[in-house]
Amino acid sequence: MFNVLRRTSVIGLDRPHGPRSLPVSARVRVTSAKGDLPTHVLAIRGGLPGEQDMLDGNELKSESGPSVAQYTAVHALALAVYAPLLGALPPSDPSAQLPDSWTPGDDAELMLPVVVLRVPSPATFGLLLSVLYSQRFDNFVKTLLGIPLILPDPSKPQSRTSLFTQSVFTSLLSPLSELPPTKNDSDTDTETEMDVEEGASLCAARLSKRISNVSRLVALGYTSSTHDTSDAAHALIKRSRLVQAFAANARVLGVCDLGLWGAIDVAWAVLLGAIGVCAGGLSPTAMGVAEPLLRRADAREA
Numbered sequence: 396m397f398n399v400l401r402r403t404s405v406i407g408l409d410r411p412h413g414p415r416s417l418p419v420s421a422r423v424r425v426t427s428a429k430g431d432l433p434t435h436v437l438a439i440r441g442g443l444p445g446e447q448d449m450l451d452g453n454e455l456k457s458e459s460g461p462s463v464a465q466y467t468a469v470h471a472l473a474l475a476v477y478a479p480l481l482g483a484l485p486p487s488d489p490s491a492q493l494p495d496s497w498t499p500g501d502d503a504e505l506m507l508p509v510v511v512l513r514v515p516s517p518a519t520f521g522l523l524l525s526v527l528y529s530q531r532f533d534n535f536v537k538t539l540l541g542i543p544l545i546l547p548d549p550s551k552p553q554s555r556t557s558l559f560t561q562s563v564f565t566s567l568l569s570p571l572s573e574l575p576p577t578k579n580d581s582d583t584d585t586e587t588e589m590d591v592e593e594g595a596s597l598c599a600a601r602l603s604k605r606i607s608n609v610s611r612l613v614a615l616g617y618t619s620s621t622h623d624t625s626d627a628a629h630a631l632i633k634r635s636r637l638v639q640a641f642a643a644n645a646r647v648l649g650v651c652d653l654g655l656w657g658a659i660d661v662a663w664a665v666l667l668g669a670i671g672v673c674a675g676g677l678s679p680t681a682m683g684v685a686e687p688l689l690r691r692a693d694a695r696e697a
Contacts, residue, residue: 396430396431396470396473396528397525397528397529398429398430399425399428399429399430399431399432399433400433400467400468400469400470400524400528402425402426402427402428403423403424403425403426403433403468404423404424404426405421405422405423405436405466405467405468406422406423406424406504407421407422408420408421408422408466408509409421409422409506417438417464417509417511418438418509419508419509420436420506420507420508420509421436421466421506421507421509422504422505422506422507423436423468423504423505423507424502424503424504425502425503425504425505426502427500427501427502428499428500428501428502428503429499429500431470431472432489432490432503432505433468433469433470433489433505433507434469434470434471434472434484434487434488434489434507435468435469435470435471435474435484435485435487435507435508435509435510436466436467436468436469436507436508436509436510437466437467437468437469437509437510437511437512438464438465438466438509438510438511438512439464439465439466439467439512439514439517439520440464440465440511440512440513440514440517441513441514441515441516441517442513442514442515442647443515448515448516448517448518448640449515449516449639449640449643450516450518450519450636450637450640451518451636464511464517465517465520465521466509467520467521467524468507469524471484471487473527473528477527477648477650477652478527478648478649478650479648479649479651480647480648480649481512481648481649484508484510485508485510487507487508489503489505489507492505492506514643514644514647514648515640515643515644515647516640516641516643516644518640519637519640519641519644520644522535522538522641523641523644523645523648523650526655526658527650527652527655530654532654532655532657532658535655535658535662536658536661536662539634539637539638539641539658539659539662539666540613540634540662540665540666541630541634541637606661606664606665606668607668609665609668610664610665610666610667610668610669610671610672611668611669611672613631613665613666613668613669614627614631614668614669614670614672614673617630617631617669617673618673624673624674625673627673628670628673628674631666631669631670631673632670634666635663635666635667635670638659638662638663638666641659642659645659
């Protein structure tokens with residue numbers, strides 16, 4: 396479904412009540428449609444007073460003055476699963492509009508009903524939609540933390556930065572069972588005999604330690620790029636506002652995906668920890684966490 400949305404564009408709006416009114420339907424073009432066709436178009440508007448965006452306080456305006464909406468195609472089934480508070484959508488059958496000669500893979504032009512949706516942060520709604528469709532919570536955490544993973548060039552050795560950032564996210568997102576025991580952990584044979592409560596406590600301790608380490612690494616990454624702990628702290632606070640705005644959108648829609656909320660919790664904890672590290676200055680401990688990863692990166696380059 397998500398691949399279909401990425402190939403869908405809104406090419407026209409039907410405004411029967413005047414040029415400044417909200418459209419009742421939208422014409423969309425789907426390029427090389429090989430999956431389920433979109434059923435509706437959402438008109439995303441700000442839900443705060445003055446239609447401001449929670450992320451930055453800005454209001455989307457057209458050149459003539461009034462606020463405008465963002466239009467995005469969606470599937471009714473996906474929204475029914477992931478956004479139960481949205482309510483029932485008007486009926487729509489895009490397949491009935493296809494000509495008899497149409498075959499999967501051809502382009503398609505459809506007229507879809509428009510549904511107005513007010514959210515706290517229109518600017519982050521596209522990210523929410525992509526996460527719900529793709530279920531790629533690892534990429535989602537990377538986006539929230541704001542440290543890009545540099546894709547390696549097959550013709551060149553991986554850079555030190557690329558290997559370092561990959562190490563950060565691998566250490567954060569790999570299964571807890573793959574973590575080496577902490578200093579207070581018992582050996583493997585004893586762990587297998589632990590009851591459920593002790594096992595959960597061990598996982599929580601491991602996750603807490605991992606988040607603490609990654610917070611230092613993220614703080615180090617921001618400080619390295621800004622060359623100033625104060626600027627790094629401000630940049631991290633801005634990322635935390637992104638997490639808040641994203642979570643507000645998810646709450647409005649009633650999203651109850653445990654994976655998504657778990658990713659939000661992890662990113663929030665890492666960002667708060669990184670802000671604390673920057674506010675207190677990067678300690679030798681932070682450098683001690685990062686140096687082994689950097690040494691391994693250098694070794695791989697050699």
